[in-house]
Amino acid sequence: MVAYIIRRLLLLPVILFGVTFLIFCMFSLLSPQERLATYVNNPATLKNPQASERLIRKYHLNDPFPLGYIYWVRRLAKFDLGWSKADNQPVWDAICQRFPTTLELVIYSVIPVILVGIWLGVISAVHHNDIVDQSIRVIAIVGWSLPTFIFGLFVLFIFYGILGWLPPGRLSTWAQDIVYTGKHFHSYTHLITIDSLLNGNIPVFLDALRHLVAPIITLSYISWASLLRITRSSMLETLRKDYIRTARSKGVDEHSVIHKHAEKNALIPVVTVAGMMIIGMLGGVVITETVFTYPGMGFWAATAAQQLDYASVIGFTLFFASIMVLGNLAVDVSYALIDPRVRLG
Numbered sequence: 001m002v003a004y005i006i007r008r009l010l011l012l013p014v015i016l017f018g019v020t021f022l023i024f025c026m027f028s029l030l031s032p033q034e035r036l037a038t039y040v041n042n043p044a045t046l047k048n049p050q051a052s053e054r055l056i057r058k059y060h061l062n063d064p065f066p067l068g069y070i071y072w073v074r075r076l077a078k079f080d081l082g083w084s085k086a087d088n089q090p091v092w093d094a095i096c097q098r099f100p101t102t103l104e105l106v107i108y109s110v111i112p113v114i115l116v117g118i119w120l121g122v123i124s125a126v127h128h129n130d131i132v133d134q135s136i137r138v139i140a141i142v143g144w145s146l147p148t149f150i151f152g153l154f155v156l157f158i159f160y161g162i163l164g165w166l167p168p169g170r171l172s173t174w175a176q177d178i179v180y181t182g183k184h185f186h187s188y189t190h191l192i193t194i195d196s197l198l199n200g201n202i203p204v205f206l207d208a209l210r211h212l213v214a215p216i217i218t219l220s221y222i223s224w225a226s227l228l229r230i231t232r233s234s235m236l237e238t239l240r241k242d243y244i245r246t247a248r249s250k251g252v253d254e255h256s257v258i259h260k261h262a263e264k265n266a267l268i269p270v271v272t273v274a275g276m277m278i279i280g281m282l283g284g285v286v287i288t289e290t291v292f293t294y295p296g297m298g299f300w301a302a303t304a305a306q307q308l309d310y311a312s313v314i315g316f317t318l319f320f321a322s323i324m325v326l327g328n329l330a331v332d333v334s335y336a337l338i339d340p341r342v343r344l345g
Contacts, residue, residue, distance in 0.1 A: 004332075004333075005333055008329050008332050008333070009329070012325060012326075012329065015325050016322070016325060019318075019321045019322075019325065020069075020073060020076070020318070021069065023314060023317055023318060023321070024068075024069050024072055024073075027072070027310075027314060028065060028068065030310065032056050032061040032062050033046065033052065033056075034310070035059075035061050035310075036052060036055055036056055036059065036061055037310070037311075038082040038083065038310045038311035038314070039055070039059055039082045039083060039311070040055065040083060041083040041088075059071070059075075060072075076318070079092040080092070081095075081311060081314070081315040081318070082310075082311030082312075082314070082315065083311055084304065084309060084311055084312040084315070085304075085307055085309040085311070085312070086300060086303045086304040086307050086309045086312050087300065087312070091311050091312055091314075091315035092315070094300060094312065094315070095297070095315060095316075095319055097190075098295065098296055098297045098299075098300045099296075099297055099319075100189070100190035100191055101170060101190075101294070101295055101296040101297070102281075102282065102285070102289070102296035102297040102298065103191065103282065104191040104192065104193060104194075104212070105212060105215055105216070105219070105281075105285070105289075105294065105296060106278065106281040106282055106285075107191075108193075108212055108216050109215075109216045109219040109220055109223070109281065110278055110281070112216070112220040112224065113219070113220050113223040113224045113227060113274075113277065114224075114227070114274055116220070116224045116228075117223070117224035117225075117226075117227030117228045117231060117274075118227065118228075118231050118267075118270060118274075120136050120140075120224070120228045120231075121227065121228045121229070121230070121231025121232040121234075121235060121270075122231060122232075122235055122258070122263060122266075123136065124136040124137060124140075124228065124231075124232045124235075125231070125232045125235035125236045125239060125266075126235075126239075126258060128236060136228070136232075137232075139225070140225045140228045140229055140232075141225075142225070143221050143222055143224070143225025143226075144225045144226060144229065146222065148218065148222050148287045148288060148291075149287050149290075149291055151218055151221065151222060152214075152215075152218040152287065152288055152291035152292065153291060155214050155217055155218050156168065156214060156291060156292065159213075159214055160214065165210075166210060166211070166213050166214040167210070167211060168211070168214070168291075168292040168293045168294070169211055169292070169293050169294065169295075170192070170208065170211055170294055170295055171192065171204075171207055171208055171211060172207050172211075174207075175203070175204045175207040175208070178201065178204055179192060179195075179196075179204060184199070185199050185201065185204075186198075186199060192204065192205075192208040193205055193208045193209055193212070196208060211294075214292055215285075215288050215289070215291075215292045215294055218288050218291070218292075219281065219285060219288055223277055223281075226273065226277070227270065227273055227274060227277065230269060230270055230273045231266070231270050234266040234267075234268075234269045234270060235262065235263070235266040237266070238262045238263075238265050238266040239258075239262055241262075241265075243261065244257060244261060244262055247261050271331060271334050272331060275327060275328075275330065275331035275334065276327070276331065278327070279323055279324055279327030279328075282323050282327070285298045286298035286299070286301055286302050289302075290302045297316065297319075297320075300312065300316070301313065301316040304316065
């Protein structure tokens with residue numbers, strides 16, 4: 001196991017080099033003046049030719065490609081990602097501020113996605129082609145086919161537009177005043193539901209939870225529909241294996257056959273899908289956050305793209321790429337934990 005993890009860790013620098021190199025190649029397609037705009041927080045500076053030339057030399061924006069890449073990576077190592085026009089603050093500060101918001105949404109969404117998706121997938125496979133299987137497959141196909149923004153708008157229309165239950169955003173105005181300007185509210189984790197409990201403020205907790213329900217419903221339904229299909233296919237294939245038939249012929253009870261013998265082996269492809277799904281969510285669920293004006297990484301990235309805020313878009317891309325690389329490592333290690341045979345690969 002240790003050797004397997006070490007081999008995967010040795011690949012990380014190579015992958016990160018490839019990611020940063022490709023992003024810098026795209027960054028280099030911009031003119032020095034356009035690249036300078038990603039570091040300057042005062043647009044008036046760009047109108048001053050002497051100041052612009054001095055800053056271009058400072059940031060090595062006119063250097064040959066190899067030197068420019070080296071200096072750019074050095075700035076990345078210092079978390080100098082430029083200035084975010086969309087948030088009017090340094091890009092790294094914007095990421096640190098927005099990521100807990102997305103993380104909170106993902107934490108609450110992952111639980112129903114994983115539990116419901118795998119549970120329904122197993123049930124569907126066990127009841128292959130009967131009424132239970134057919135019903136679950138219809139629900140999954142609807143979720144698989146619906147575009148996220150269509151389902152999100154449907155949820156918003158029903159639960160907020162008609163019923164007035166689940167508002168968009170992250171907090172109501174009164175709760176924002178308590179969380180962001182109140183002297184007696186301390187942010188320990190920057191996850192509002194957790195911080196409100198730590199502060200003993202139940203009304204803020206309930207308000208934050210109420211704002212989370214609609215995006216959680218949207219993310220959960222669309223995501224577990226995909227996970228259900230993978231689980232069902234993998235489980236059906238496993239249930240046809242010789243060792244399953246042997247276990248049944250020996251009189252092993254059906255519950256043990258399904259949950260002790262078949263389910264564990266069927267989870268390997270499911271781990272890949274679930275792992276990449278969670279990683280994708282952590283990078284920012286752009287469409288869901290935009291539909292519900294939920295101020296996380298995805299909403300920030302969409303706003304930055306609309307404003308041609310290159311620094312924010314590049315910062316978001318680097319952050320998301322880093323999560324993908326580390327997430328892939330976590331998925332590989334989980335393979336080895338589930339199936340020891342993978343360690344030999």
